[in-house]
Amino acid sequence: xxxxxxxxxxxxxxxxxxxxxxxxxxxxxxxxxxxxxxxxxxxxxxxxxxxxxxxxxxxxxxxxxxxxxxxxxxxxxxxxxxxxxxxxxxxxxxxxxxxxxxxxxxxxxxxxxxxxxxxxxxxxxxxxxxxxxxxxxxxxxxxxxxxxxxxxxxxxxxxxxxxxxxxxxxxxxxxxxxxxxxxxxxxxxxxxxxxxxxxxxxxxxxxxxxxxxxxxxxxxxxxxxxxxxxxxxxxxxxxxxxxxxxxxxxxxxxxxxxxxxxxxxxxxxxxxxxxxxxxxxxxxxxxxxxxxxxxxxxxxxxxxxxxxxxxxxxxxxxxxxxxxxxxxxxxxxxxxxxxxxxxxxxxxxxxxxxxxxxxxxxxxxxxxxxxxxxxxxxxxxxxxxxxxxxxxxxxxxxxxxxxxxxxxxxxxxxxxxxxxxxxxxxxxxxxxxxxxxxxxxxxxxx
Numbered sequence: 001x002x003x004x005x006x007x008x009x010x011x012x013x014x015x016x017x018x019x020x021x022x023x024x025x026x027x028x029x030x031x032x033x034x035x036x037x038x039x040x041x042x043x044x045x046x047x048x049x050x051x052x053x054x055x056x057x058x059x060x061x062x063x064x065x066x067x068x069x070x071x072x073x074x075x076x077x078x079x080x081x082x083x084x085x086x087x088x089x090x091x092x093x094x095x096x097x098x099x100x101x102x103x104x105x106x107x108x109x110x111x112x113x114x115x116x117x118x119x120x121x122x123x124x125x126x127x128x129x130x131x132x133x134x135x136x137x138x139x140x141x142x143x144x145x146x147x148x149x150x151x152x153x154x155x156x157x158x159x160x161x162x163x164x165x166x167x168x169x170x171x172x173x174x175x176x177x178x179x180x181x182x183x184x185x186x187x188x189x190x191x192x193x194x195x196x197x198x199x200x201x202x203x204x205x206x207x208x209x210x211x212x213x214x215x216x217x218x219x220x221x222x223x224x225x226x227x228x229x230x231x232x233x234x235x236x237x238x239x240x241x242x243x244x245x246x247x248x249x250x251x252x253x254x255x256x257x258x259x260x261x262x263x264x265x266x267x268x269x270x271x272x273x274x275x276x277x278x279x280x281x282x283x284x285x286x287x288x289x290x291x292x293x294x295x296x297x298x299x300x301x302x303x304x305x306x307x308x309x310x311x312x313x314x315x316x317x318x319x320x321x322x323x324x325x326x327x328x329x330x331x332x333x334x335x336x337x338x339x340x341x342x343x344x345x346x347x348x349x350x351x352x353x354x355x356x357x358x359x360x361x362x363x364x365x366x367x368x369x370x371x372x373x374x375x376x377x378x379x380x381x382x383x384x385x386x387x388x389x390x391x392x393x394x395x396x397x398x399x400x401x402x403x404x405x406x407x408x409x410x411x412x413x414x415x416x417x418x419x420x421x422x423x424x425x426x427x428x429x430x431x432x433x434x435x436x437x438x439x440x441x442x443x444x445x446x
Contacts, residue, residue: 041126061339062281066339069406072405072415081326103430147226154167164189166189204220209249218249242362257318286299289323315378
């Protein structure tokens with residue numbers, strides 16, 4: 001189902017001010033100087049719909065968060081050939097503090113967080129029956145944004161360590177005017193992850209299991225599985241991935257190619273950004289595709305270093321095609337298609353990996369989960385599987401969907417010539433934010 005826009009939603013968002021780009025009136029992006037009046041239940045619910053819309057802007061899950069993860073971790077497998085400077089810097093891991101994409105993601109992320117904080121602040125105006133759902137959806141949106149912020153703008157979380165390195169500002173209350181409280185400091189990486197886990201745990205407990213296209217308890221559990229995997233907490237990642245699979249609410253599609261380029265959610269989609277020709281952005285289409293399908297000139301080439309990873313009989317190869325003189329990923333050829341954020345295949349891969357690492361068989365054996373995807377790709381049933389096999393399957397199944405750099409970092413593998421924890425592998429805190437906020441420290445190297 002697509003988002004149904006209402007005049008009340010537009011009016012509600014009209015009260016949300018953006019940080020001014022003027023040198024004479026520069027404000028931190030996590031601060032909003034206009035008062036947002038959420039006087040009644042209808043306004044609050046409309047603004048929550050607006051938060052979903054903000055989540056889908058180009059700098060966030062409209063595609064660039066996914067694109068940048070592939071560019072930053074794609075050495076030898078993809079090549080940026082476009083003319084835009086900001087993504088080229090990300091691909092080369094040679095960003096400047098004023099990188100436009102890093103700045104845009106930061107600003108839109110904190111703009112969305114502030115919308116959500118206003119919704120949470122108005123929960124007392126929501127009727128008793130609907131309040132838990134509104135709360136859960138808001139916490140889910142805030143969590144998924146903070147998860148991306150902490151993974152891009154801070155050094156990686158490392159299991160068993162204090163993780164006291166600077167993270168990102170944790171803003172948990174609405175900001176309606178710029179004052180001394182607006183000049184926040186960076187919370188530690190550990191504190192940000194703890195907040196994400198806390199919010200998602202609450203969301204999973206209060207949301208309904210089925211919530212149409214919006215966040216549900218299973219969306220929260222699936223995101224928790226992803227977060228715990230990034231943290232190296234394999235037992236909790238396993239528990240949450242298994243809960244999603246065991247719910248029976250989702251099913252793998254028989255044909256892998258049917259998963260992508262959809263106008264609606266499939267049985268495999270756990271959470272997806274709703275996109276239409278009237279509203280929405282699909283930056284993955286813009287940069288991965290070509291003009292024949294609504295994209296640019298083909299800004300991202302798929303290299304033989306990636307294609308050679310597949311068995312020649314792997315049906316997933318059929319999604320790649322030659323266009324504008326290079327190989328392209330066919331996952332993003334619908335200009336107005338939904339953008340899948342979490343799908344069931346990932347949960348099978350998480351469960352397989354965690355069971356393999358832990359020597360357990362919760363929900364299924366690693367071999368069973370592996371074969372569920374391996375055979376769908378037209379490959380023979382495997383009779384044995386190793387952790388390396390599972391990790392390769394993950395690399396192929398989830399290719400060009402926004403996972404690559406984060407998998408490299410959690411497994412402490414190099415990003416081309418750079419170490420997983422290199423300063424060059426961390427986004428800069430936008431220069432305009434550091435200039436506007438004396439309490440906001442910059443990442444090393446910028």
